[in-house]
Structure formats: C-alpha cells, structure tokens
Amino acid sequence: MGEVIVITSGKGGVGKTTTTANIGVGLATLGKKVVVIDTDLGLRNLDVVMGLENRIVYNVVDVIEGNCRMKQALIKDKVHENLYLLPSAQTKDKSAISPEQVKKLTEELAEEFDYVLVDCPAGIEQGFQNAIAGATRAIVVTTPEVSAIRDADRIIGLLEKNGIKNVDLVINKIRVEMVKRGDMMSVEDVTEILAINLLGAIPDDEQIVVATNQGEPVIGMDSLAGKAYLNICKRIIGEDVSFLDLDAHTGFFGKIFGIFKSN
Amino acid sequence: MSMFEAKKTNTSVSIAKDRIKALLVSERVNCTPDTLEKIQNELYKTISKYLEVIPEEFDVKMTRSYIYIRLMGEDS
Numbered sequence: 210m211g212e213v214i215v216i217t218s219g220k221g222g223v224g225k226t227t228t229t230a231n232i233g234v235g236l237a238t239l240g241k242k243v244v245v246i247d248t249d250l251g252l253r254n255l256d257v258v259m260g261l262e263n264r265i266v267y268n269v270v271d272v273i274e275g276n277c278r279m280k281q282a283l284i285k286d287k288v289h290e291n292l293y294l295l296p297s298a299q300t301k302d303k304s305a306i307s308p309e310q311v312k313k314l315t316e317e318l319a320e321e322f323d324y325v326l327v328d329c330p331a332g333i334e335q336g337f338q339n340a341i342a343g344a345t346r347a348i349v350v351t352t353p354e355v356s357a358i359r360d361a362d363r364i365i366g367l368l369e370k371n372g373i374k375n376v377d378l379v380i381n382k383i384r385v386e387m388v389k390r391g392d393m394m395s396v397e398d399v400t401e402i403l404a405i406n407l408l409g410a411i412p413d414d415e416q417i418v419v420a421t422n423q424g425e426p427v428i429g430m431d432s433l434a435g436k437a438y439l440n441i442c443k444r445i446i447g448e449d450v451s452f453l454d455l456d457a458h459t460g461f462f463g464k465i466f467g468i469f470k471s472n
Numbered sequence: 473m474s475m476f477e478a479k480k481t482n483t484s485v486s487i488a489k490d491r492i493k494a495l496l497v498s499e500r501v502n503c504t505p506d507t508l509e510k511i512q513n514e515l516y517k518t519i520s521k522y523l524e525v526i527p528e529e530f531d532v533k534m535t536r537s538y539i540y541i542r543l544m545g546e547d548s
Contacts, residue, residue, distance in 0.1 A: 354488075355488050355491055355492045355495070358492050358496075359492060359495055359496065359499070362496050362499070362500070362536075363499065365536065366500065366536050369536060388485075390483070391483030391484065391485050391486070392483065392484045392485060393485065394485050394488055394489065395485075398485065398489060402489070402492055402493065402496065404535055
C-alpha cells in the first residue's frame with residue numbers, strides 16, 4: 210500500500226507544481242513507483258511543467274466520471290518508466306469532483322503505486338478540500354515572505370483540523386545573498402515561525418526557469434536546486450540526509466557565516 | 473556585539489518577522505497582540521504570587537494548539 214502525499218501552500222506562485230513535479234521525478238529516480246495528480250481543475254499546469262502536455266487524452270474528471278479506465282488516463286513520463294501523470298481537466302471547474310471521489314481515486318492508485326503525489330490548487334476552498342481528501346501526509350510549500358508564511362500557517366492549521374498529522378515544510382526560493390544582507394528571512398527564521406518539521410530548502414535557482422521552459426525537471430540537472438530536491442526525496446523515503454549548504458557558490462567566507470544562522 | 477545587534481534590528485527581516493509573528497498570534501488563537509500582552513501580564517502576576525519570576529525572562533508564546541510559558545533561561 211502506497212502513501213498519498215498532498216503538496217499544498219495556500220498562496221499561489223510559491224512553487225507547488227514545480228515541487229510536485231521534481232519530487233515525483235526524484236522519487237522515481239530512487240526507484241519508487243510514483244503517480245502525480247493535478248487537481249487544479251480549470252487551471253491545468255503540472256502537465257506543462259513535466260513536458261507532457263501533448264500527450265493528454267483523458268483526465269482526472271474522465272476517470273472519476275467513468276468516461277475511461279484509470280490506465281487510459283495515466284500518462285507515462287518521457288524519461289522515467291515508473292513515473293506517471295494523471296492530468297487535470299482544463300474545461301471543468303472545482304465542483305466537477307468531490308472529496309469523496311478523490312479519496313476513492315487516491316486509494317485505488319495507492320494500491321498500485323508507492324507514492325501518490327497530489328498537486329493542490331491555491332486557496333482553501335473546494336479545490337483544497339478535494340486535494341487533501343485522500344492524503345495521509347502533507348508537504349507545505351512556502352517562500353520566505355510574510356504573505357506566503359501567513360498562508361502556510363493557515364494551511365497547517367487546516368491540515369491538522371482535517372486529521373493530517375504528518376505535515377512537513379519545504380521552503381522555496383531562498384536567496385542566499387539577500388539572507389546575508391538581512392533582507393530575506395532565513396530557513397531557520399521560517400522554520401521557527403511555522404514550528405513544523407523541515408523537509409528541505411530550495412534556493413532560488415535560475416536553472417528552475419530554464420528547466421520549466423523546456424518541460425524538464427531540475428532534478429536531473431547539475432544545479433543546487435536539483436540537489437536540494439533530490440535530498441528532499443531521500444528524506445521522504447526515510448533516509449537521514451544532512452541539509453545542503455545553499456551557499457556553496459560563495460566560497461570560504463560565505464561558508465563561515467552560513468545561511469542557517471538565526472535572526 | 474551591541475554594534476551587530478543594532479544593525480540586525482534595522483534590517484527588513486526583523487520588520488518582516490515582527491509583522492508575521494504579530495499576525496500569527498492573532499490568527500492562530502483569534503486574539504490580538506494587545507490581548508496577548510494582557511494575558512501575558514496577568515499570567516505573570518498570577519505566577520509570581522507563587523514562584524520567583526524575573527520579568528525580563530518571562531515569556532508567553534502561542535502556537536496553533538498550545539500556550540507556552542517560559543519562566544526563565546532558555547527557550548522552550
């Protein structure tokens with residue numbers, strides 16, 4: 210029986226979809242059988258980030274409505290044999306599916322896959338309720354900004370209220386130079402405020418834009434963000450990996466001061 | 473040390489942290505920072521009736537599910 214993990218944030222634009230795609234690829238690289246589901250009805254995105262947008266025939270609503278079998282809707286990744294995408298429906302809205310239906314769907318997928326990753330839409334309305342319905346574990350993505358942290362805190366509260374106790378944090382878009390200047394909250398600042406387990410921190414890496422342009426994951430590229438995502442995947446499967454030094458490019462003095470200092 | 477401290481408190485991060493902390497206090501337990509301060513004061517008065525507490529080290533922190541009271545020394 211696989212694990213159903215929802216990737217959520219509250220606020221839009223913090224990198225949920227990029228995180229879902231890269232964790233999917235990372236877990237597949239580590240030999241796990243993975244399916245990623247896009248539950249953002251009407252605003253389909255995960256397919257484009259993964260470069261699979263031209264292969265969509267059926268979508269998640271088709272499966273739920275019984276227009277096709279599950280196998281017909283699952284799209285195999287270009288590179289990874291054991292990674293599949295269940296795309297969202299572009300022409301439907303949030304009310305086309307219910308939390309009960311999503312729960313049933315993810316339970317069915319969890320019988321066949323090691324990991325079922327659910328990419329949650331922004332907001333706390335029905336799309337959120339749909340996405341978390343079948344999850345036993347959650348990854349909250351945030352950035353070091355007041356607005357994103359506030360929304361993340363709200364989401365963590367809602368996840369707790371919905372009985373999801375295993376909630377981890379990913380802090381995205383860290384800019385080391387700004388942290389050092391005192392103009393961006395550090396990983397420790399954010400972790401201290403939100404007070405949940407840190408799964409990993411992703412630097413604001415130009416390679417992510419390059420990768421997304423090409424519809425490829427950053428995880429296969431030689432980049433700090435790619436390494437950070439792979440470490441997150443290792444922690445998800447239970448490996449004890451030490452945290453990356455996001456300051457690896459700034460040399461000796463940068464390393465001495467480090468970005469993980471508090472305050 | 474004092475030079476560094478002074479520099480730190482003027483950064484935009486310290487402003488951001490103060491703002492987010494105040495926001496979360498009021499949103500998590502539905503109480504304003506003002507109310508928290510009153511709670512803090514009354515808890516201090518009550519506790520100091522029975523225990524020896526140093527005002528500067530006394531601190532009340534609220535999370536989503538708990539209220540932490542620090543009497544002295546290190547953080548909880």
